[in-house]
Amino acid sequence: xxxxxxxxxxxSFINCSKGEAKRLHxxxxxxxxxWDDLDFLxxxxxxxxxxxxxxxxxxxxxxxxAMRFQPAQRGFLHRSMCSLCxxxxxxxxxxxxxxxxxxxxxxxxxxxGAYMCTDLACSLYLRGLKVPETGARFxxxxxxxxxxxxxxxxxxxxxxxx
Ligand SMILES: [Zn+2]
Numbered sequence: 416x417x418x419x420x421x422x423x424x425x426x427s428f429i430n431c432s433k434g435e436a437k438r439l440h441x442x443x444x445x446x447x448x449x450w451d452d453l454d455f456l457x458x459x460x461x462x463x464x465x466x467x468x469x470x471x472x473x474x475x476x477x478x479x480x481a482m483r484f485q486p487a488q489r490g491f492l493h494r495s496m497c498s499l500c501x502x503x504x505x506x507x508x509x510x511x512x513x514x515x516x517x518x519x520x521x522x523x524x525x526x527x528g529a530y531m532c533t534d535l536a537c538s539l540y541l542r543g544l545k546v547p548e549t550g551a552r553f554x555x556x557x558x559x560x561x562x563x564x565x566x567x568x569x570x571x572x573x574x575x576x577x
Contacts, residue, residue, distance in 0.1 A: 416450055416453050416454060418450045419445065419470060423470075428479035429479065429480065429574075430480055430481055430515050430577050431515070432559060436479070447550065449539075449548075452542055454471070454563055455535075464577075465484060466482070466483055467512060469482070471570055471571070478531065480514050480574060482512040482513060483513055484510040484512045484533070486514060497509050497532040497537060499537050501552070501553075504547045508533055508534075521577075541562050
């Protein structure tokens with residue numbers, strides 16, 4: 416994806432207020448992100464470990480999503496799979512991310528959830544640039560391009576529900 420600026424990011428959120436978008440944590444190392452190998456930018460908030468954000472290009476616009484999740488607890492799923500990139504991780508590597516719906520439905524408290532890599536590094540797992548702790552990616556017959564495309568479609572399908 417093309418490199419994003421803090422301004423691009425703050426202007427992209429579809430499911431939080433303008434005030435929240437202005438205040439939320441944006442990574443300070445945007446210049447150092449491997450943009451060529453990213454299908455979307457995902458990050459967490461070091462000051463609020465139950466929050467995550469992602470931004471993806473959809474047609475010609477940027478779509479940002481603010482999400483919350485339950486940090487992994489003891490006895491939680493032993494091992495689980497990211498619904499976007501289909502990487503399997505040991506406990507804690509995958510989390511159920513919930514995103515408030517946009518507009519009135521969100522203000523009424525409706526949200527949508529999906530299991531995702533907790534670090535939102537799906538793009539890097541797909542390309543083998545990051546390896547899950549003891550989990551693994553199963554052998555796929557799809558090419559990397561096809562897997563990237565599938566991950567993107569999975570993510571856009573999630574966003575369509577917001
Ligand atoms: Zn993933």
